[in-house]
Amino acid sequence: MQVPTFHIYHSSAGSGKTFTLVKSYLKIALSQHGKKGFRKLLAITFTNKAVNEMKERILRSLSDFSLDEIPSRSTALFSCLCEELVLSEQEIKRRSRFLLKDILHNYAFFDVSTIDKFNHRLIRTFSKDLGLAHNFEVTLDADALLEEAVDKLISKTGTDPVLTELLLDFAIEQAEEDRNWDISRDLQNFGRFLFNENHNVFLSDLMTLPLEEFQRLRKHLRQEVFKLKKEIVSISDQVLEYLGNHDLDDSVFSRKTLPNHFRKFYAVPWDLQKLYGNQLESNLQTGAVFNSKMTLPKEKHLDFLLECYLEQKQRMVRYALISNAYGNFVPLTLLASINQEIEEIEQKRSLLPIGKFNQLISEQVRDQPTPFIYERMGEIYRHYFIDEFQDTSQLQWENLIPLVQGALSGLDDSGQTGSLFLVGDVKQAIYRWRGGRAEQFLNLINLTQNPFDAEVTRSALLKNYRSSEEIIAFNNDFFKLTSPLLQQQEFRSLFEEEVVQEVNDRKGGLVSLRFLEKTDPDLEKAYTDGVFNILEECSQKGFGLKEICVLVRRKKEATIIAKALTMQGIPVISPESLLLASSPKVQFLIQLLYFTLFPTDLATGFEILNYLAPEGDEKHEFIKAHLNAVRQLLISNYSFDPETLEGLSVYEGCTYAINKFQLADQGSAYITFLLDEVLSVERSKDAGIDTFLEHWESKKDSLGIPSPEGLHALTIMTVHKAKGLEFPIVIYPFANSRIYHDVKPKIWVPTADEVFEPLLYVMLNKNASLSLFPDEIRVAYEEEQCRLELDSFNVLYVALTRAINGLYVLANKELTKDGHASQKTYNGLLINYLMQKGRWNDTQLQYDVGTLMPYEKESLQVPEKEINFTYSQHEHGPRNTVVNSDMIWETKQQIAIEHGRWAHQLLSEIHTSADIDPAISKRINSGELTNKTSKRIRDLLVRVVDHKDLAAYYSGKFQTKNEQDILTKNGVIFRPDRIAIKENEATIIDYKTGKTNPEHEKQLYVYQAVLEEMGYQIPHKILVYLGEEIKVKFI
Structure with a gap:
């Protein structure tokens, strides 16, 4: 079956984009039955969530197709x-049964990937x-890399004369302009351009110039600014002197506009827009600048005044241009030096910021012949599927073109060409700030650009399958009526048609x-009250909090809403x-941790006591008694x-602190993710x-846990985070954004x-x-x-x-005096x-x-025998510690406890007795255990798995889950040591060292409640104490 070689799907919100992509993917995969054709398919999207969604849809569809009776969700x-x-x-x-089995058995070849992951593979291939x-x-943390590079650069002050002069001049100029003399922040802000594709093409010239040339140019610009400033003031002197010599006082001029204009140049700063964004030039040309009652002849003065006006304007425009550029010049001058420091750090630590992926590929891979790239990668893709194409950057697209060209122009063994499927929606292109270029998708749709010889087949996805009829009709009408405000025709047509x-x-x-009076003395409260009232209205219609999302443009607005609703007792999931x-x-x-470094710091001690203190009246006395x-x-x-x-x-x-203060006895996603971060650092x-x-x-303002799904809580998120998502109810407060608003725009x-x-x-x-200008x-500027x-x-x-069902928008009622x-x-x-x-x-x-x-509400069927585990990669025992001899430990009891801890750790890798020796060998090879100590720990492990009360659970007759997280619907994580599952029964086994403790039993009852909620029966709960003697206690 020959498919169209180059197909573009132009979608809109809720128009079945994922359905279309999955259909296109399966159409090709199923047509190549028995040829392992899916290995030649590459689907690319932009987020891990989108990747998982597409993979899940493909596999679920194949699974559904394999059933005798196909579920309704897959019939279409x-x-x-x-x-x-x-x-x-x-x-x-x-064919579906065969393809599903083939994919599952060869999952590594199931290539649905983010663009960054695919680029990572390319870079790995060409790393040498x-x-x-x-x-x-x-590394994803470009800011930390940048901060270190700037610090290193500034530390060179005093060693490099040219660099020192630049940095000192910049600091002085900052101080003279009443800005912070600490230049590191400005240098870091400009340094981010190095990782932003939008700036790469413009930086190429700058990066090649030596510092000495920059310094020469900077001084030349400054001299030119002073020269122009002097000339501009001189022209004002000439004009005002001329007016005095000819007895043209202020009353001669309409509203004194002309003399006041020239007087403005005696005071700085000068605002070009205020100086020339008026009718003065036109009035000079027509003579309307003079008072209508003037009896003197006007013509003999107009030529001189207009000439002076235009001459001064020409100098003023040039002055404004050079001054504007000069303000950015020093930080840009230092970008090459900052980049050099970054590259030294990268080389020393073998780091590569993800922001450099596209540029690296562009420099090395793009000009390679396609067969050579495939040969190096070990993969040959014949069919490409690119999702969210409107967010694809220019470099990302240019880097993919050679690979796609090879597929479209060449023939496979059966004499067929490859194919390319692009799916996107220009109306949802909201990531320009990180390199997305909607125009290149628009050019492909309009057939003004096509990098391939293949003919383009275009299809529009016209139907909205998401929203109710009323919401669709409103959006159709609203955007069509407001589209004439877009100045560029090709953009306007997107919303007109x-x-x-x-x-x-x-x-x-x-x-x-819904509109709020802008004059309201407490406008923020009016917004939060408005959101609260909508929640009550929706509740009366049967909508729960988890069906509702509040969208905002800024995090500050999210904080305002979240804080107010939390005080009302409404559970909220927000970025904060x-x-x-x-x-x-x-x-x-x-x-x-701070206390270990600063044990005498009273503020740290206070925070510790504030956490430990009992609530109520005793809290103050507790803190006062123990603060010293x-x-x-x-x-x-x-x-x-x-x-x-x-x-x-x-x-x-x-871990020591967590255990002592029982910070994770009932599980805590926050503690778990903090430990992940600690381990990573x-x-x-x-x-x-x-x-x-x-x-x-x-990093504390950005480190967080993933948003849990299905909780009974209101979701608050930014519009950018909500892209690709849908909610039964959406509330959009603070809908007052300025269309031309930009943050510190360059x-x-x-x-x-x-x-x-x-x-x-x-x-x-x-x-x-x-x-x-x-x-x-x-x-x-206009573009x-x-x-x-x-x-x-x-x-x-x-x-x-x-x-889907309800859209609520809250905005300011804001009109001009004439009602517009x-x-x-x-x-x-x-x-x-x-x-x-x-x-x-x-x-x-x-x-x-x-x-x-x-x-x-839809009835959700929860699988009775499925546990939603998240694999934990933490090591809970001693790490990177070589146990050389028993002399390390002071007592025989301590030796037994330490061996028990090692056994506890190793048991997380042991499902049957056959797993003992590989686990031990791994630790010996890594240097963590000596042969002598490993024999004693092995003996302990054997005594556990062969124990008469435990042997059955290590026989291989049970499905076992070792130290795998259970994320509850409340967002709490539990991690039982071992669960042995047979049919719908789950036996809980927990290992302990040291003395017995009633708290250990309570923990098992918590695990029992969680598993029973998931549909399991719990026949046994077992505590196993690891020591010289194995003690087994059935609870």
């Missing part, structure tokens, strides 16, 4: 494949050619636009609530000695407590001004004054404004298309829309479309 896809492949139902079923160490490590979607059979939806730093247990553990004796309290009441923690690795020290930096705490302080512009030679581009701070800069318009429309489109609404804000667009529909009423604050119907 099954029918499509039967029709398009022209095969009988039985043949599709037969790229000069990378074969064992290089990918292609935004219109066909409705589905889902009815009973609601769109509610998922941060590790939001957990009191994590904060307490961090304070304990915190260490003694920890030792006497909790058997916790800070000196012991200090002598351990950070990971072991944290230790492995990469060989870190001590001080190094880890430095890492924590720099823009690269071409310049023909010889003062910048040899540079072809300069970086400017983007503002409205750029519209008055030379044509090449003005055009670049950037058009892109900013599209980005803003796209964010609004994503926000308004996530809802702004066309540059979201709330203005909404008000203008209502005005165009004839629905706006100055006294009305709520506008509804449709009626929200009662919610019918």
Whole structure:
């Protein structure tokens, strides 16, 4: 079967994009029956979540197709494949069974991947050619790398004369402008450009110039600024002197505009937009600058005044351009030096920032012949599927083109060409800031660009399968009516025509636009009250909190909503609530680490006591009594000695503290993920407590746990995080964003001004004054404004298309004195829309479309015999410790306990007695155990697995789960040592060392409750005490 070689699917929100991709993938995979064809298919998307979703959909579909009776969720896809492949139902079923088995048995060849993971494979393949160490490590933390590089660069002050002069001049200029003289932050901000693909093409010239040339150019720019400034003031002197000599006082001029204009140049700073964003030039040309009652002849003065005005404007525009560029010049000058420091760090530690992937591939791989790339990779792909193409960067696409070209132009063994499937939606392109280029997808759709010889087949996915009819109709209407505000025609057509979607059979939806008086003295509270009222309305219709999502543009808004609702007793999942730093247990553990370094610090002691103190009136007295004796309290009441923690690795020290204070007795996702971070830092930096705490302080605002699904809690997230998701109810408060808003915007512009030679581009701070600059800069500015318009429309489109049943928008009621609404804000667009529909009423604050119907929750079938485990890769026993002899331990009892701990650790790898020797050998080979000690630990393990009460559970007749996490619906993680499963019965086995403790039994009852909730019966709960004697206790 020959498929179209190059197919583009242009989708819209909820239009079945994933369904289309899965169908296209399975159509090719099933057509190549028996040829292991799936190995030649590569599907690429942009997030791990999207990868998992697509893999799950493919495997679930094949599994469903393999059944005698196909579940309703897969019947539509099954029918499509039967029709398009022209095969009988039985043949599709037969091929599906075969393909499913083939994929599962050869899962490593099931290539559904993120673009970064695929690029990582390419770079690994060409690591030698790229000069990378074969064992290089990918790092996501470019900021930490950048911070270290900037610190190293600044530390060279005093050793390199040119560098020293640049850094000192920059610090002085910062201070003169009342900005922070600490230049490290500015250098780090500019340094991020090194990892941003949007800046690569412009930085190429800068990176090749030596510092000396930069310094010469910088001084030349500064001299030119002073020269222009002097000339500009001189022209004002001439004009005002001329007016005095000719008896032209202020009253001669209309509203004194002209003399006041020239006087403005005696005070700095000068604002180009305020100086020239008016009608003065036009009035000078027509003579309207003079008062209409003037009796003197005007003509003899106009030529001189207009000439001076234009001459001064020309110098002022040039002054503004050079001054603007100069403000960014020193940090940009130092980028090459910063990059050199980064490369030295990368080489020393064998690091590669993920932000450099695309550039590296572009430099090395792109020009290689396709067969050579395949030969080096060991893979030959014939069919490509690229999802979310609107977010693909230019370099990512250019790097893929040679591979795709090879597939499209060559023939396989059966004489067929390969294929390419692109799926995307330009209206959902909201990642321009990280390199996404929607224009390249638009050019492919419009057939203005095609890098391949293959003919393009385009298909539009027109039907919305997500939202109710009322929500679809509102979005169709709203975006079509507001689209004329987009200045660029090709962007405008997206929302004029292609935004219109066909409705589905889902009815009973609601769109509610609600406005708040901007004059409200407590506007934030008005918003949080508005959200709370909507929650109550939805609750009355049967919607639970987990069916509702609050979308915001900024994290600050998420914090406002989350804080207010939490105070109302509403459980919330928000970016802040998922941060590790939001957990009191994590904060307490961090304070304990600080205490080991600073035992006399009262603030640290206070935080520790504040956690340990009883609630109520006794708390203050408790803290007061122990504030000067915190260490003694920890030792006497909790058997916790800070000196012991200090002598351990950070990971072991944290585990020691967790056990002593029972911080994870009932499981804690926050503690678990903190330990993951500790382990990661230790492995990469060989870190001590001080190094880890430095890492924590720099990352605590971003380290978090994944968002758990299915919890009875309200979700709050940013619009960018919500892309690709859907919710029964969406609430969008603070819908007042400015369309042209940009955070500290910068823009690269071409310049023909010889003062910048040899540079072809300069970086400017983007503002409205750029519209008055030379044509090449003005055009670049206007194009950037058009892109900013599209980005803003796209964010609004994503926000308004996530809802299934109900969409609620809360915005400011904001009108001008003459009753008009702004066309540059979201709330203005909404008000203008209502005005165009004839629905706006100055006294009305709520506008509804449709009626929200009662919610019918789907019945979820929970598998009775399935445990949702997450594999743990932590080692719970001693790590990296060679046990040389029993003389290390002071007593025979301590030796037995330590051997018991090792046995406990090794039992996590043992399912049957056959696993004992491989586990022991692994530790001997790694140097963690000596032969002598390993024999004693092996003997202990044998006595466990052969024990008369335990042998059955190590016989291989049970399905066993060793130290695998159970994530409960409440987000709490439990990790039983061993669960032995047979049919619907699960026996819990937990290992302990030391003395018996009633708390150990309580822990097993907790595990029992969790497993019973999952549908298991618990016939036995067993405690196994590991020591010289194996003690088995049935609970």
